[in-house]
Amino acid sequence: MADYRQQEPAIRAAGAQLAAISVDSPEKSQAVRGELHLHFPILCDTLRRVAREWGVYNAREKGGVAKPAVFILDPGPVVRYASVDEVASRIPASEVVRVLSAHGHTPAPERRRLVPHPGNFFRAVRNSIHFGMREPESPSK
């Protein structure tokens, strides 16, 4: 979590928000926010409902916890990126920043590459008419 705290400015600079989620109670989560100086919200899945519904539930540890996982969600919420680990570590926050930045700087397709220029269109029509009216060439001798 400290890794994500350090990378939060870069995540915001890439145009995204940050939130964490665990099975801790609100009281415990607030204590964690204070201890780690976190500025983003921590959501409290005390009934383990979200962990189960999201396929990140680890029933074998501590009576049931979430696996370390990171999702990048676009409005919807539609998943853009998903990473789930079985051990305590998760992908570095710098990797999340890289994914966000790569997405943000993807150039939009240029219209002129998708729509034929009118001049080219009329030239093509004119050429097709021209070649269509040509006399067939006599076979070479």
Place this chain on the structure above:
Amino acid sequence: SSAYPVRATPPQPGETAPDFELPDSTGAPRRLSELCSTNPLVLVFYRG
């Protein structure tokens, strides 16, 4: 808590993830779809 359906695999890129509403650490209700309504959201699951 054990009555909630367990999904075998997490939602994959391109899929719509299950929406939910949970309290945050201050007790205020937070709905996922509202958290990412205008900007992308990085959602970090941790063990607790």
